[in-house]
Amino acid sequence: MKKIVVEGLKYRYPLTAELALNDVSFEIEKGEFIGIIGRNLAGKSTLCQALMGLVPHFYKGAYGGSVTVDGLNVAQTEICELARKVGLVFQNPFTQVSGSKMTVYEELAFGLENLGVPRAEMMPRIESAMALLGIERFGKRNPFDLSGGQMQRMAIASVIAMAPDIIVLDEPTSQLDPQGSEEVFQAIQALSRQGMTVIMVEHKMEKIARYSDRVMLLDHGRLVDFDTPERVFSRDDLAQYGIAAPIFARICQGLGIRTPQTGLYPMTLDDAYDQVVNWHE
Amino acid sequence: MKALSLYQDNGTLIHRVDPISKLLYIAAAIFIPVVLTGFTAGLAMLGLSLMLLVLARVLRKVVPLIGFSMLVLISVVIIQGLFYAGNRQVMFALGGVHFYREGLLFSAAICVRVLNILCAFALLVLTTRPSDLIESLVRQGLSPHFGYVLSSVLQIIPQMTGTMETITDAQRSRGMETEGSLMVRLRAFLPLIGPVVMNSLVSTRERSLALEVRAFSSRAQKTFLNEERVSTSNRVIKIVLLAAMAAAVAWRVVS
């Protein structure tokens, strides 16, 4: 089932001359885990916001083509309607706090109150989202007293509590240490396995290679490639797009080791290990 | 971080009265003396408010709340006592200046009126958590958007004062003068507030985006995480207050 269909999407922010998104088309199936990569200012955040209707409804500007989410044409659907289907976690965790709630627990309830979720249903949802992100301990804390990493977890949990079908995460682990990033990726993967469609912008290529089903490469507002991590990271023109392949792929590339079946470089530590062992035999 | 609030969490009986009843009490405290005119009604309401403040164990906290008004009231007594247009009869003389009976009575009426209103408000402000007040108002039909704005102000002010302290220290250590002649101090004003102001305005965009994705503009009937407290005693309080106001009107009409 096609969850998201984007056709010829073009977008320009107000007061700017260049297109932030230029003729982007792709389709995403229900339950897929999609990684989005690209250098700074490639248009990743803009694309994320286009899936939620913030582009164009919030910013206005100039818009062309179409984005269809779960059968809804985004350009004709209000953001609050889309918020029932799509959850968006922004890049900067510090500005994602509602700013009207005194505790983390209440902060998670904010979206649910707005959606009109009954009180009895609210609490189990909030508690399971907090447990998933490992922030149960902070329930009574003031959101502004959290560290960057904790705030980032809270931002993700706030969106997960709203139980969207599709979750879009824009660099969700920027404030987390390696251990914390890994935990968050595991949590998101768990949701993905339950059937949630995941779209994630991330600069940590090793993680993208390991967790995504497909990877989308953006550059200058254009869609350069949209394929399996092996194929995308085996491209020999990655440097041109400001991307460095995952470290294991680069090592194997240096050694000339390919997975025999596909002719592509191994992406993860385990794959690389297998191929290196084979190569030595 | 603490939200801006004068709330004193003493957990007395008064604290458990619902915010709407307290608002109604303020209305009665203002309305009844206006209807009945004269000193007695005002003094009686003031006495009642003071008694309730004692019951709520917040009487001492009233002082800072009414401090500024007290200063103004003192100056009102002096100025009216000396210069009130209707002044005829000298009441007493102090160091060669005459205080008049009419002016002092006029200012006494002002004092009773102002103190009465202040104490009625103090009862609400000192014994109600602002978030509870806002939530009650939203349940009573205040737009949730305004509810959001009110709670957000209560959080934003302590945050901004926090940022401001950092900036003041930074500017001082860079050698900006914050003391001296009026010109020097005036010139210090903009560089001091500029950064905080810019910062808070620029972050409004990201804050709006964050609210949008949390379905802030949704027209669905809003629900509440906290349970609504309904009790018969609160209903009785409201009925009594409304009855008192009606009685005052009736009294005025009859007599």
Next chain:
Amino acid sequence: MKNSMWSLKLSTSALVLIPAAVGINYIGKLFAGLLKLPLWLDAIGTVLAAMLAGPVVGAICGAINNVIYGLTMDPISFIYGLTSIGIGLSVGVLAHRGRITGIGSAVVVGLIAAVVSTVISTPINIGFWGGQTGNVWGDLVFAWMAAHHFPVWMSSTVDEFIVDVPDKIATVIVAYGIFKGLPQKMTILFRHDSQTEQL
């Protein structure tokens, strides 16, 4: 243009602007006190909001500002909310008619705001305090005029006006300075006439 200026349907951006503006009012007042300036400077945020988003948002900022002051500092503020509403409305209308183009016109707008403020505050001052404002300088003039048998309404108006004029002029100038320094990318969010263009 006229219709959109008075639109009562507030965008999320406009709603989020209100707490920021009230915070700015607070910071202004605090710094004016800290620097011992003889001005209040407690309406900079209201004036900025009015310039950015028009009279309706300006008026709401004024009202909410005084509600919050009333709840957290001085209950008497509630009543003076009317004055704040007047300031927000008048500056918002003038700004959206394009009347604030430089420092010179900012002074004029400040003067108009002072007149509006005086007209609304004076009856409150008379009804509440017998005519005084609570500002030392203004009240000294009030006492002098009362001693010389001027009518109360006149002494009270003068008391309020001489305090308001420098204060509101300074407020509008500061707000205008900040407004000019804001990135267009941000100010455009509050315009009532933006539309999505088709590509």
